[in-house]
Amino acid sequence: MDATEREFEDLAALFKALGHPARLQILMQTIDGEYCVQEIGDRLDRSQPSVSQHLTVLRERGLVVPERRGKRVCYRLADEGVREIITRAMAMLDGDGPD
Numbered sequence: 001m002d003a004t005e006r007e008f009e010d011l012a013a014l015f016k017a018l019g020h021p022a023r024l025q026i027l028m029q030t031i032d033g034e035y036c037v038q039e040i041g042d043r044l045d046r047s048q049p050s051v052s053q054h055l056t057v058l059r060e061r062g063l064v065v066p067e068r069r070g071k072r073v074c075y076r077l078a079d080e081g082v083r084e085i086i087t088r089a090m091a092m093l094d095g096d097g098p099d
Contacts (some may be wrong), residue, residue: 017061020084022046023054027086028075030064034076 003011017023022044029040043050055075058064062080064075077083 004063014061014063017057017063020054020057021057022050024077024086026051026054026065027082030075031083031086034074035068036069036072036074038072040075057067 005035018086025044026040029035035043036078037048037051038046040046040055041048044051055064055066059066059075062078064077066073097098
């Protein structure tokens with residue numbers, strides 16, 4: 001595969017965004033639907049500022065999409081590709097990954 005230096009930098013930034021356990025937990029929470037920041041924080045027992053900070057990183061990398069609902073901001077996975085990345089990685093942990 002031919003890729004430019006910039007593409008490799010973008011890919012490394014994507015993996016860096018995925019490289020924090022809290023961000024992976026947030027992605028797992030949003031894998032089955034849309035949740036507001038407070039809901040995510042409550043489910044993960046994390047503060048709203050912490051969740052917001054991690055969501056900012058995920059949003060900047062194009063992994064989640066925000067939607068304002070009045071005073072609340074809710075997030076969902078950006079697309080099916082993000083779901084696939086997460087579910088395949090989890091399957092690898094369970095020993096069900098590609099041979």
